[in-house]
Amino acid sequence: MIARTQQAEAHSPVAESTLVIDHPRVAVFLAIESSCDETAVAILRGEPGGAAEVLASEVASQIEEHREHGGVVPEVASRSHSLNLNALVERALDTAGIGMGDVDVFGATMGPGLASSLLVGSTAAKAMACVSGKPFVGVNHMEGHLLSPFMDRTAVPPHIGLIVSGGHTLLMDVRAAGDYQQMGTTRDDAAGEAFDKVGKMLGLPYPGGPGIEKAAKNGDPAAYDFPRSMMQAGELDFSFSGLKTAVLYTLQKNPDAKITDIAASFQTAVVEVLLEKAIRAAKRADADIIGLSGGVSLNRAVREAFSVRCGKESIELAVAEPGVCTDNAAMIGFAGLLRFFAGKTDALDGDIDPNLRL
Numbered sequence: 398m399i400a401r402t403q404q405a406e407a408h409s410p411v412a413e414s415t416l417v418i419d420h421p422r423v424a425v426f427l428a429i430e431s432s433c434d435e436t437a438v439a440i441l442r443g444e445p446g447g448a449a450e451v452l453a454s455e456v457a458s459q460i461e462e463h464r465e466h467g468g469v470v471p472e473v474a475s476r477s478h479s480l481n482l483n484a485l486v487e488r489a490l491d492t493a494g495i496g497m498g499d500v501d502v503f504g505a506t507m508g509p510g511l512a513s514s515l516l517v518g519s520t521a522a523k524a525m526a527c528v529s530g531k532p533f534v535g536v537n538h539m540e541g542h543l544l545s546p547f548m549d550r551t552a553v554p555p556h557i558g559l560i561v562s563g564g565h566t567l568l569m570d571v572r573a574a575g576d577y578q579q580m581g582t583t584r585d586d587a588a589g590e591a592f593d594k595v596g597k598m599l600g601l602p603y604p605g606g607p608g609i610e611k612a613a614k615n616g617d618p619a620a621y622d623f624p625r626s627m628m629q630a631g632e633l634d635f636s637f638s639g640l641k642t643a644v645l646y647t648l649q650k651n652p653d654a655k656i657t658d659i660a661a662s663f664q665t666a667v668v669e670v671l672l673e674k675a676i677r678a679a680k681r682a683d684a685d686i687i688g689l690s691g692g693v694s695l696n697r698a699v700r701e702a703f704s705v706r707c708g709k710e711s712i713e714l715a716v717a718e719p720g721v722c723t724d725n726a727a728m729i730g731f732a733g734l735l736r737f738f739a740g741k742t743d744a745l746d747g748d749i750d751p752n753l754r755l
């Protein structure tokens with residue numbers, strides 16, 4: 398329920414004509430994600446202080462469309478978002494068994510991502526909010542990933558969050574939902590980007606991560622001693638471009654090298670660096686939980702290594718469910734619901750930000 402009010406109390410910092418939300422106890426949130434090459438719509442039902450229920454989560458992947466180009470083509474992505482979105486919204490409403498009128502809040506990813514892709518989803522969500530007279534919540538894509546390991550909980554606990562996606566490698570000190578401090582990031586390639594680039598060198602289809610994981614299963618992880626960069630004491634930033642170049646030189650020098658051995662040795666180097674930095678960050682922040690999210694967290698070698706080491710260090714490991722590791726709208730809806738229940742909504746004339754930071 399929303400009321401448009403005039404500023405009343407002198408002490409109120411609320412500007413004139415601010416939307417004041419009288420929270421429904423239960424809110425149904427329709428979320429759209431379109432920051433890169435997945436068009437996604439989800440519907441969640443949540444209540445303040447309660448666990449969120451995902452009623453529908455639809456994803457239309459564009460991987461096949463981009464595969465022939467070896468990476469994401471922005472114009473192709475935005476056109477596909479436009480073509481897919483209406484049908485996905487209808488499918489999500491059908492799956493959830495509700496009508497548009499049952500939605501209490503609309504939300505969408507505002508950044509970071511491709512401008513022309515972000516515009517499609519955010520404009521659609523704002524239009525639906527406008528037509529229905531319901532509030533709109535803009536969501537940071539990285540906050541969606543960051544909170545995704547905790548979607549089944551009633552509250553986000555203090556923890557160290559490691560996001561390993563195609564575009565980002567971020568180590569965050571999370572004190573609570575909405576209270577974050579960055580501890581580390583990549584100085585060059587993101588972890589997923591390194592998987593994709595090495596996958597391309599090995600002749601594997603885009604995106605390279607799943608193919609490398611598969612090849613690595615039959616390879617020797619000690620066959621090549623690839624560099625682990627920025628491992629000096631206290632360092633929490635990452636760098637993967639030296640590793641990527643080392644793989645390239647190895648392939649040039651040994652054209653008959655086994656793909657499986659290269660994949661296994663590369664994957665092991667990435668896993669070791671990610672794990673070491675996450676444990677360092679947890680110790681520095683005195684955190685006893687590590688949250689792991691983003692597309693690379695689908696990788697079983699990553700999951701297993703984190704699980705074993707966290708067990709040894711008496712740190713709880715919270716990993717995003719496989720369905721919410723790669724881009725999806727359920728994680729955007731979850732982060733959006735938390736913002737909404739914290740009293741935050743966004744203006745319909747607010748802009749997307751391709752470089753939005755956490």
Ligand code: KG4
Binds near residue numbers: 433561593605610723
């Ligand atoms: O989180 P995401 O969908 O994208 C961004 O928000 O950027 O992650 C996509 C990334 C790609 O780089 C892809 O290669 C990687 O996740 N990925 C994997 C695996 N599955 C996806 N990397 C390693 N192993 C996997 N099994």
Ligand code: ZN
Binds near residue numbers: 562723
């Ligand atoms: Zn993502």
